[in-house]
Amino acid sequence: MKTGFKLSRRRFLTSAGVAASTLPLAGCDALDGLLSGDSAVRATMASANGLTYRVQRLLIGADTLAPEFSASEIRQGQRPNGSTDPNDEAYLALRADAFSTYRLQVHGLVEQPASYSLQELRNMPARNQITRHDCVEGWSCIAKWSGVPLSRLLDEVKVKPEARFVVFHCFDSLNMGGAGQPGYYESIDLIDARHPQTILAYGCNDATLTVANGAPLRVRIERQLGYKMAKYIRSIELASTLAPFGRGKGGFWEDFGYDWYAGI
Amino acid sequence: MAGNVETDSPEAGQVILRHGAITRITHWSWAVALFFLLLSGLQIFNAHPTLYIGEQSGFEFKNDIFSIRAMQDAQGRVEGVTTIFGAGFDTTGVLGVSGPDTAPSYRAFPAWATLPSYQDLATGRVIHFFFAWIFVVTFFVWLLSSLVNRHLRRDILPSSREIRTIPQSIREHLRFRFRHDGRYNVLQKLSYAGVLLILFPLIILTGLTMSPSMNAAWPWLLDIFGGRQTARTLHFVAMLLLVAFFVIHIVMVIAAGPINELRSILTGRYRVSGEMPGGEFRK
Numbered sequence: 284m285k286t287g288f289k290l291s292r293r294r295f296l297t298s299a300g301v302a303a304s305t306l307p308l309a310g311c312d313a314l315d316g317l318l319s320g321d322s323a324v325r326a327t328m329a330s331a332n333g334l335t336y337r338v339q340r341l342l343i344g345a346d347t348l349a350p351e352f353s354a355s356e357i358r359q360g361q362r363p364n365g366s367t368d369p370n371d372e373a374y375l376a377l378r379a380d381a382f383s384t385y386r387l388q389v390h391g392l393v394e395q396p397a398s399y400s401l402q403e404l405r406n407m408p409a410r411n412q413i414t415r416h417d418c419v420e421g422w423s424c425i426a427k428w429s430g431v432p433l434s435r436l437l438d439e440v441k442v443k444p445e446a447r448f449v450v451f452h453c454f455d456s457l458n459m460g461g462a463g464q465p466g467y468y469e470s471i472d473l474i475d476a477r478h479p480q481t482i483l484a485y486g487c488n489d490a491t492l493t494v495a496n497g498a499p500l501r502v503r504i505e506r507q508l509g510y511k512m513a514k515y516i517r518s519i520e521l522a523s524t525l526a527p528f529g530r531g532k533g534g535f536w537e538d539f540g541y542d543w544y545a546g547i
Numbered sequence: 548m549a550g551n552v553e554t555d556s557p558e559a560g561q562v563i564l565r566h567g568a569i570t571r572i573t574h575w576s577w578a579v580a581l582f583f584l585l586l587s588g589l590q591i592f593n594a595h596p597t598l599y600i601g602e603q604s605g606f607e608f609k610n611d612i613f614s615i616r617a618m619q620d621a622q623g624r625v626e627g628v629t630t631i632f633g634a635g636f637d638t639t640g641v642l643g644v645s646g647p648d649t650a651p652s653y654r655a656f657p658a659w660a661t662l663p664s665y666q667d668l669a670t671g672r673v674i675h676f677f678f679a680w681i682f683v684v685t686f687f688v689w690l691l692s693s694l695v696n697r698h699l700r701r702d703i704l705p706s707s708r709e710i711r712t713i714p715q716s717i718r719e720h721l722r723f724r725f726r727h728d729g730r731y732n733v734l735q736k737l738s739y740a741g742v743l744l745i746l747f748p749l750i751i752l753t754g755l756t757m758s759p760s761m762n763a764a765w766p767w768l769l770d771i772f773g774g775r776q777t778a779r780t781l782h783f784v785a786m787l788l789l790v791a792f793f794v795i796h797i798v799m800v801i802a803a804g805p806i807n808e809l810r811s812i813l814t815g816r817y818r819v820s821g822e823m824p825g826g827e828f829r830k
Contacts (some may be wrong), residue, residue, distance in 0.1 A: 359607035540669035546760030
């Protein structure tokens with residue numbers, strides 16, 4: 284997740300014949316119109332993300348692990364980013380109760396929809412991993428994460444064959460939504476969903492996950508960037524397409540122009 | 548180069564075929580790709596304008612070696628401060644704080660140096676990875692063809708005999724006296740070899756080292772570069788060296804005769820001058 288994102292200004296080129304060689308003199312706003320929002324040029328360039336996704340999926344085994352580190356490499360607390368203190372009513376009510384009434388819903392294209400309390404998730408076999416969190420902004424932070432592998436829940440609810448994506452719905456709206464607006468959401472393919480290091484984390488650095496870092500649950504997707512790792516998870520939905528969610532790009536930041544695949 | 552289409556010792560005034568088609572195509576493919584990679588890369592850098600050594604970024608400990616920030620001084624004036632190994636420099640106007648005095652913008656690299664001009668990390672990444680693919684594909688086309696057609700051995704890698712002429716070549720460059728026999732001199736060969744065989748692979752591999760998925764696929768990347776944040780720093784340093792190469796490259800083209808040089812990289816055709824003929828060094 285990230286902050287400080289400024290919505291792109293709309294600019295239109297009055298003349299199309301701007302030679303690339305004059306750009307350093309003319310200033311780089313000459314290309315802004317071509318690069319903004321929903322321009323065809325930008326969409327063409329963004330399709331390279333699909334190429335990156337396919338090549339990396341070919342190159343990397345489905346279960347190949349992200350590097351794990353030793354305890355001595357935890358040199359600081361996990362740096363919170365994005366929303367760090369959601370003020371949505373449903374969330375505040377759960378938080379006031381230390382999440383004792385929280386239930387994670389798993390629904391959508393599954394044979395047996397289910398819901399889990401935090402205690403039930405904690406009682407399942409846990410995975411601990413010391414991994415590096417890479418933010419799309421460029422920084423990294425090493426922390427220990429504890430949680431239940433997502434694959435276990437997927438096995439329990441029995442994913443239908445037509446499901447292609449796991450969608451995480453969150454409590455936070457990043458203060459950009461307002462009434463009726465969709466909040467933070469994210470989605471991943473089933474390869475990452477079933478990856479051994481993909482866990483629903485309830486603990487960080489041997490302590491209960493803090494509100495700043497996504498309590499009660501945040502997902503860890505260790506082979507992708509931080510904005511994929513949704514915090515404050517309300518429910519998990521199995522889906523065959525991403526079109527119905529938000530603006531259809533597969534995630535909160537994706538709807539603002541970020542690549543859906545964040546393995547790079 | 549394909550200088551041997553004619554003879555190895557062309558007559559003065561003769562026009563030879565200097566650059567082969569692949570050399571010319573890859574040159575311009577790289578030129579365009581690097582232009583966009585640079586400006587989108589500076590956009591990406593602006594999202595977190597600090598460079599570190601090691602695997603992670605020190606927020607509660609210190610491992611940063613470079614940063615560009617906007618800072619408030621004692622009088623409340625906001626100035627751009629670039630810090631290199633702990634030493635701070637006032638770079639107001641370009642780095643840290645830029646734009647008109649009435650509406651200063653607090654950003655590491657100024658609007659004229661980034662694509663898009665405004666702060667937009669998402670689009671910066673879209674541009675960067677699109678042209679990264681073009682850059683990498685061009686690199687492999689060039690590498691493969693240069694190995695097959697011996698361009699690398701014949702034109703890029705200097706022989707041990709040429710290595711011994713480095714001092715002489717430096718003297719010639721200092722006096723702006725150049726051989727125009729269509730072949731690269733030893734300093735040219737070394738700088739091209741440095742860019743093509745060291746900086747290009749370095750900037751590609753350090754870029755890949757920042758990819759969390761590539762870290763899973765090729766964990767040795769983290770070992771050879773000393774962690775993801777060191778790789779990010781080296782990626783930036785390689786960028787600076789490529790910019791330095793570009794500046795010298797343009798200066799040398801102008802010094803050596805821009806029309807002839809530009810024609811040769813566009814059409815391949817190059818007029819050999821009589822200044823220092825025969826490919827032999829003038830004693």
